[in-house]
Amino acid sequence: MSTFPQPFKSSVSHWQATNRGTQSLYGYNKDGKPPAQADIVIVGGGTMGASLSYFLTRDGAEGAGRKVVLLEAKDIGSGASGRNGGHVAPAHYLRFKSYQRPMPAGTGASEEEVVKIIQAERTNLEIVEDIVRKEGIAEEIEWWRGELMNTHTAGQLEDNLALYNDWLAARKKYLGVDDDAGVRFVKNKLEAAKLSRMKDVVSVDFAPTGSVHSHKLCTALMRLAIQSSFSDFELVTWCPVNSVVPKREKWIVKTAKGDILTRKVILCTNAHTHNFFPKGDPVGDFIAPCFVQCSHITPPPPFSGTGAFKNTVRSHHGWYWMQTKGGGIVIGGGDDDLVDNRTHEEGFNLFIEDDSKPMEAWTKLQSKYMPNNFPRWGEEAEGEGLDRAWGGILTRTKDTLPLIGEVPGKKGMLIAAGFHGHGQSRIFSVAKALSKQLATGRYDTELLPQSFELTMERLQRCRTVRFPGHEQEGLVQEYVNVEQSVWEEKASARVEVRAERQRWCVIM
Numbered sequence: 001m002s003t004f005p006q007p008f009k010s011s012v013s014h015w016q017a018t019n020r021g022t023q024s025l026y027g028y029n030k031d032g033k034p035p036a037q038a039d040i041v042i043v044g045g046g047t048m049g050a051s052l053s054y055f056l057t058r059d060g061a062e063g064a065g066r067k068v069v070l071l072e073a074k075d076i077g078s079g080a081s082g083r084n085g086g087h088v089a090p091a092h093y094l095r096f097k098s099y100q101r102p103m104p105a106g107t108g109a110s111e112e113e114v115v116k117i118i119q120a121e122r123t124n125l126e127i128v129e130d131i132v133r134k135e136g137i138a139e140e141i142e143w144w145r146g147e148l149m150n151t152h153t154a155g156q157l158e159d160n161l162a163l164y165n166d167w168l169a170a171r172k173k174y175l176g177v178d179d180d181a182g183v184r185f186v187k188n189k190l191e192a193a194k195l196s197r198m199k200d201v202v203s204v205d206f207a208p209t210g211s212v213h214s215h216k217l218c219t220a221l222m223r224l225a226i227q228s229s230f231s232d233f234e235l236v237t238w239c240p241v242n243s244v245v246p247k248r249e250k251w252i253v254k255t256a257k258g259d260i261l262t263r264k265v266i267l268c269t270n271a272h273t274h275n276f277f278p279k280g281d282p283v284g285d286f287i288a289p290c291f292v293q294c295s296h297i298t299p300p301p302p303f304s305g306t307g308a309f310k311n312t313v314r315s316h317h318g319w320y321w322m323q324t325k326g327g328g329i330v331i332g333g334g335d336d337d338l339v340d341n342r343t344h345e346e347g348f349n350l351f352i353e354d355d356s357k358p359m360e361a362w363t364k365l366q367s368k369y370m371p372n373n374f375p376r377w378g379e380e381a382e383g384e385g386l387d388r389a390w391g392g393i394l395t396r397t398k399d400t401l402p403l404i405g406e407v408p409g410k411k412g413m414l415i416a417a418g419f420h421g422h423g424q425s426r427i428f429s430v431a432k433a434l435s436k437q438l439a440t441g442r443y444d445t446e447l448l449p450q451s452f453e454l455t456m457e458r459l460q461r462c463r464t465v466r467f468p469g470h471e472q473e474g475l476v477q478e479y480v481n482v483e484q485s486v487w488e489e490k491a492s493a494r495v496e497v498r499a500e501r502q503r504w505c506v507i508m
């Protein structure tokens with residue numbers, strides 16, 4: 001049963017607030033009714049649903065010559081996709097170990113699989129770049145391609161270099177590539193301090209990345225699907241799907257505005273996917289909704305114009321930010337600080353679906369981050385500093401990887417959800433692969449790592465894993481404690497435990 005309509009009004013992100021004009025799709029076909037039949041129905045109009053619509057409606061794709069319908073419970077981009085940090089940042093060496101660490105702290109993937117997971121995110125960046133170039137939408141979606149700067153404090157450089165070299169060796173072993181992976185380190189302390197302008201930074205590294213106006217990206221993809229001359233594509237907004245029930249070889253997609261009969265239905269419903277499964281079902285249980293927040297900051301003059309950031313940044317605190325075309329800074333991070341400050345418990349933001357209000361303590365942290373960490377930030381004038389904070393609901397999954405493919409035992413029902421706060425670095429590969437899978441019936445291992453596939457074996461393997469902060473009695477609790485205590489023993493202080501947690505939680 002759907003949790004829509006929601007009994008609250010969602011907060012408004014910077015992206016949503018700056019895409020309200022006639023080019024936006026606010027209110028698009030709001031009063032429309034779904035057609036009685038369709039070949040393919042997509043549920044959910046975030047970036048996942050929009051990019052799948054885009055790929056399905058290209059010449060020769062599975063949706064060409066067919067009726068494709070997308071049903072969205074609210075306006076498009078109203079979920080995580082319209083309220084994120086704007087990064088399209090492929091993972092690199094920093095994820096190399098955490099993906100190998102056993103669940104629940106990590107993914108439990110083999111070294112070879114981790115190399116493939118990271119590589120798929122690089123492919124994802126190229127896919128976005130390809131769409132942007134082909135469709136000529138770079139300016140419209142404020143596409144930026146450049147380098148992400150990771151900052152390090154004292155002692156981190158050696159660890160990071162060792163991890164980087166391990167990752168390069170594994171890439172060589174499993175992919176046969178022998179290069180620097182486009183990553184460069186700045187080890188000189190003075191130079192790193194100058195580049196970062198940040199307190200305590202002694203070295204940095206740079207890696208290939210992208211950033212985007214996320215609401216405009218979602219809008220542009222959806223518009224391209226609507227305009228397709230190859231498919232009969234229809235978007236119906238404010239049309240929550242209440243359930244999907246089988247009817248012989250087909251599915252009835254039930255909404256308050258009417259039902260659609262279809263052969264194939266794809267749930268792109270991210271944090272809300274559990275609504276389609278009974279309580280306790282291993283698929284529904286696999287994905288947990290998780291509240292996080294971002295803010296928009298108007299920088300003072302030293303960080304404007306010639307002083308504006310030349311890169312997107314992920315700091316040694318696990319925070320992340322980018323400077324928009326208009327010069328405002330969109331910043332995310334702070335959930336770990338709330339736990340470290342002991343004002344909040346581990347897992348405090350899990351299983352929350354209400355994004356109507358940012359959390360006061362969190363907003364306060366985000367308002368202080370820049371002044372506290374940049375000595376040249378200076379005193380903020382009236383109108384400078386944090387001017388908007390918003391909440392968003394992303395997902396955590398049991399093994400930190402997305403759930404992609406056909407639901408076991410439910411032919412024709414597919415899922416593309418559970419991006420573990422890192423969707424824009426995965427969604428485009430997933431969408432391209434899924435549009436192929438809808439034609440061939442086979443999961444595409446050329447574009448996607450095997451470990452993303454929704455299989456019975458994976459569900460079983462993860463069945464007893466609990467989400468951090470939500471452990472329950474029994475075996476799993478013991479397992480969590482053992483893992484945790486071994487890790488804590490090794491840690492020189494809370495710092496290392498925190499670093500590990502950040503890797504589980506990382507968003508962007």
Ligand SMILES: Cc1cc2nc3c(=O)[nH]c(=O)nc-3n(C[C@H](O)[C@H](O)[C@H](O)COP(=O)(O)OP(=O)(O)OC[C@H]3O[C@@H](n4cnc5c(N)ncnc54)[C@H](O)[C@@H]3O)c2cc1C
Pocket residue numbers: 002003004043044045046047048049071072073074075076077078079080081082083084085086087088089239240241242268269270271272273275292293294332391392393394416417418419420421422423424425507508
């Ligand atoms: C604050 C924040 C910062 C983030 N920062 C980044 C970042 O910088 N980089 C990055 O890669 N990722 C980031 N993420 C994560 C990223 O935004 C998500 O991984 C991605 O947007 C997921 O896209 P989606 O389409 O799967 O989900 P969503 O955008 O959540 O879309 C799901 C859609 O399904 C609809 N829906 C659900 N149930 C139903 C139903 N029953 N009927 C009809 N419609 C339904 C919802 O209304 C929603 O529009 C961030 C997320 C948040 C919240």
